[in-house]
Amino acid sequence: MSGSALLKQTIHDLVIANRILANEGVVDVFGHISVRHPERADRYLLARSRAPLLVEAADIMEYDLDSNPIDPRGRVMYFERFIHGEVFKARPDVMSVCHNHAYPLLPFSVSGNSIRPIAVPSVSLGREIPIWDIRDDFPDDGELMVTNNESGRSLQQALGKGSACLMRGHGTVVATLDLKNTVFTSIALKVNAELLMNAHMLRLSTGRGNIKYLTDKEIDTQVKTLQLSVGLNRSWEYYAMRSGMTTSINDDRPSKASKPAKSAKSAKAASAAKSSKAGKTARPAARKSARPVKAKKKPA
Numbered sequence: 516m517s518g519s520a521l522l523k524q525t526i527h528d529l530v531i532a533n534r535i536l537a538n539e540g541v542v543d544v545f546g547h548i549s550v551r552h553p554e555r556a557d558r559y560l561l562a563r564s565r566a567p568l569l570v571e572a573a574d575i576m577e578y579d580l581d582s583n584p585i586d587p588r589g590r591v592m593y594f595e596r597f598i599h600g601e602v603f604k605a606r607p608d609v610m611s612v613c614h615n616h617a618y619p620l621l622p623f624s625v626s627g628n629s630i631r632p633i634a635v636p637s638v639s640l641g642r643e644i645p646i647w648d649i650r651d652d653f654p655d656d657g658e659l660m661v662t663n664n665e666s667g668r669s670l671q672q673a674l675g676k677g678s679a680c681l682m683r684g685h686g687t688v689v690a691t692l693d694l695k696n697t698v699f700t701s702i703a704l705k706v707n708a709e710l711l712m713n714a715h716m717l718r719l720s721t722g723r724g725n726i727k728y729l730t731d732k733e734i735d736t737q738v739k740t741l742q743l744s745v746g747l748n749r750s751w752e753y754y755a756m757r758s759g760m761t762t763s764i765n766d767d768r769p770s771k772a773s774k775p776a777k778s779a780k781s782a783k784a785a786s787a788a789k790s791s792k793a794g795k796t797a798r799p800a801a802r803k804s805a806r807p808v809k810a811k812k813k814p815a
């Protein structure tokens with residue numbers, strides 16, 4: 516890969532996105548997030564086969580839209596990279612794709628109970644979230660994973676023009692117009708599934724009430740506010756710090772913490788010291804270290 520400033524910035528943002536998704540429990544050992552190449556629309560960037568919590572800049576690989584690696588150098592690749600290639604190929608508007616196996620989503624993918632937004636943070640999910648069943652197009656394969664362009668194309672067709680699609684017994688794909696949006700929508704989808712499950716259980720246990728989903732009008736109105744750059748940047752900074760990475764919403768130039776942050780306070784200290792640490796490779800964020808921050812710090 517060439518080393519333009521824009522490309523380096525994009526790769527660094529992609530590393531932050533990996534760390535955020537891992538820290539928020541959207542991905543674990545499995546799951547991945549990609550971004551379209553900032554200078555070549557016919558390529559995308561995705562880490563080598565590695566748990567997202569551990570991804571560093573040197574792990575980021577470049578692919579064409581058939582998901583062939585440009586410069587593999589012997590690196591092991593994700594089996595399911597074809598999800599990304601087929602979405603980027605069919606959707607010129609999409610700049611970032613996430614595939615994950617977040618467990619709260621799985622009951623909805625197999626039970627016939629659809630996921631619909633029920634709260635403000637979930638409006639970016641869109642009005643309808645389809646469920647793709649690989650068995651419909653490939654009934655005799657016994658395969659659940661998307662390991663080639665053919666099944667990737669089938670999944671893409673189920674996603675359509677939407678921003679999220681469940682995969683029966685497997686996980687989900689999220690595709691939006693930029694990296695930050697894909698990160699936040701992926702988090703929102705998981706949170707909405709948890710809230711919706713709680714609402715179902717509450718209703719069943721009490722025998723009272725009906726779940727009030729957001730209306731189409733509410734979704735369309737709120738999404739315009741939530742997707743303003745001021746909100747996206749504020750959220751990006753917050754989630755990045757929780758994951759041990761630092762990024763400034765004022766100068767928009769993220770920098771890496773030289774060591775895993777033990778708390779938001781220490782992450783800020785790392786940010787203050789970034790001028791003396793610039794250029795060093797960030798170490799993986801520790802989930803354990805981020806938890807105290809999560810427990811005591813609530814966004815205003």
Ligand SMILES: [Zn+2]
Pocket residue numbers: 545595614615616660661685686
């Ligand atoms: Zn998968």
